[in-house]
Amino acid sequence: xxxxxxxxxxxxxxxxxxxxxxxxxxxxxxxxxxxxxxxxxxxxxxxxxxxxxxxxxxxxxxxxxxxxxxxxxxxxxxxxxxxxxxxxxxxxxxxxxxxxxxxxxxxxxxxxxxxxxxxxxxxxxxxxxxxxxxxxxxxxxxxxxxxxxxxxxxxxxxxxxxxxxxxxxxxxxxxxxxxxxxxxxxxxxxxxxxxxxxxxxxxxxxxxxxxxxxxxxxxxxxxxxxxxxxxxxxxxxxxxxxxxxxxxxxxxxxxxxxxxxxxxxxxxxxxxxxxxxxxxxxxxxxxxxxxxxxxxxxxxxxxxxxxxxxxxxxxxxx
Numbered sequence: 001x002x003x004x005x006x007x008x009x010x011x012x013x014x015x016x017x018x019x020x021x022x023x024x025x026x027x028x029x030x031x032x033x034x035x036x037x038x039x040x041x042x043x044x045x046x047x048x049x050x051x052x053x054x055x056x057x058x059x060x061x062x063x064x065x066x067x068x069x070x071x072x073x074x075x076x077x078x079x080x081x082x083x084x085x086x087x088x089x090x091x092x093x094x095x096x097x098x099x100x101x102x103x104x105x106x107x108x109x110x111x112x113x114x115x116x117x118x119x120x121x122x123x124x125x126x127x128x129x130x131x132x133x134x135x136x137x138x139x140x141x142x143x144x145x146x147x148x149x150x151x152x153x154x155x156x157x158x159x160x161x162x163x164x165x166x167x168x169x170x171x172x173x174x175x176x177x178x179x180x181x182x183x184x185x186x187x188x189x190x191x192x193x194x195x196x197x198x199x200x201x202x203x204x205x206x207x208x209x210x211x212x213x214x215x216x217x218x219x220x221x222x223x224x225x226x227x228x229x230x231x232x233x234x235x236x237x238x239x240x241x242x243x244x245x246x247x248x249x250x251x252x253x254x255x256x257x258x259x260x261x262x263x264x265x266x267x268x269x270x271x272x273x274x275x276x277x278x279x280x281x282x283x284x285x286x287x288x289x290x291x292x293x294x295x296x297x298x299x300x301x302x303x304x305x306x307x308x309x310x311x312x313x314x315x316x317x318x
Contacts, residue, residue, distance in 0.1 A: 031242055036316075038062060038195045047316070048243045051212040053205065054316035056198070057244050059182030064189060067163030069156070071186030073252050073309050074178040076263050077170040080159045093125045095150045096133075104146050117143045130155055174266075181249035187287045187306035190273050198314040203276035203288045203301075205315050209235075210299060213242065226298030235299065236270070236292050244313075246270050246292050252309035269293045271310040278303060 034047040034054075041062060048057040064072040069080045099105050100118055107116040114120075117140050125133060130151050137144040171178055185193060190200050201209075207220045214230040234242040250266035269291055276288040280303070289310060291300035304310070 033057075033243060036198075040195060046243075050209060050242065050244070052318070053209060053212075055201075055209070055244065056314045058313075059247055059249065059311040060185075060193065060314060061178060061182040062193060062195070063167070063178070063183060064185075064193070066156075066160050067167055069159050069163050071189035071309065073184045074167055074170045075174045075181070075184070075250060075252075075266060076177075076261070077163075078166040080163050080166070089130065089155075092130050092150060092154050095154060096121055096125055096147065099146050099150065105143050108140065177249075177266075181247055182311055184252050184309035184311055185273070186309050187273055189309075190275065190312055193312070194314050198316055200273065200275040200312055201315040203274045206274055206290055206301075209244075215299070222301065224302045226296065226300050228299055229297045232292055232297060232299045246272070246313075247311070248292060248294055249311055251311075254305040254308040267294070271304075271308075273310045273312050277306075 030049070030051055032049045034049070035044055036047050036056065037044045043061050045060075046057045048055055064070040066072075067080070068077055073079075096105070100121065105117060105121065107118050117137060120136060121133065121143075124136075128136075130147070134144060134147045134151060137147055167178070194200060207215075210220060210228060210231045211217070213234045215228040219227040235244045236246045236248070248265075248267055248270040250264055250269065251271040252262045253264060254262070270293075272290045274288045274290070277285045278288060280286045285306060286303040287306050289300075289302055289304045291302065293300070
């Protein structure tokens with residue numbers, strides 16, 4: 001009797017495995033695996049070829065040289081915003097005053113006192129950020145160029161150093177998140193992030209991938225909704241995964257957010273940029289994204305503010 005029970009259980013398990021394998025093979029009969037090493041930092045990535053497409057099957061872990069100053073974040077990393085930067089601000093102000101004393105910053109002739117650059121800088125330099133002061137000098141290109149030089153020589157290096165410290169602190173707090181999940185990038189940062197031979201996928205690239213994994217033609221075109229009931233199971237890391245293994249690593253969202261931090265949904269949702277842009281208003285563009293969520297069927301195809309920071313999967317150039 002025990003032998004019969006064991007045999008029945010074995011047959012059930014075998015049938016279940018065969019069913020999963022068969023379901024996946026029907027949806028995508030051509031899957032192969034490989035590796036790619038990024039010469040820029042030595043990171044090695046698993047790759048997966050599904051149909052005619054070769055994808056990285058891990059999130060990109062390349063840190064932009066200027067870190068969050070360029071829109072590249074680990075989870076929980078404090079932001080560096082030039083308009084809010086106070087690092088070396090006093091030194092910057094002293095340097096501006098020294099440039100005035102050396103004659104690098106002078107007043108164009110014939111200006112009323114209140115419009116003279118020297119008067120403005122001398123009296124307002126401690127009231128506004130360097131970025132604001134540079135903006136106020138737009139009518140005086142020579143003065144503005146001196147201020148930009150001082151800013152680039154003092155504040156930018158200081159902000160890069162601060163970003164490196166912020167990265168270390170955040171990864172220490174979140175168990176080396178960047179090594180496990182890769183970095184999150186603002187959309188602008190994704191335009192120059194790929195190593196040679198790879199690129200950020202378009203919305204169409206994602207639709208081809210989803211189609212190869214069983215999503216219908218009608219579902220592919222749906223926007224701002226969850227689509228498909230098979231492709232997500234093959235894309236995220238489940239026992240039916242194709243090996244693409246989308247990660248539920250959270251995001252750095254844009255706009256109002258809960259709990260005083262823009263970082264949220266780690267281990268709940270995974271967000272991925274495409275390179276495709278749509279026009280929202282005359283002055284606003286949105287990026288098309290993909291989202292995966294724990295215990296949610298389907299793949300979200302939607303739009304997002306480009307100032308948000310999401311993960312990326314790269315696709316190999318044909």
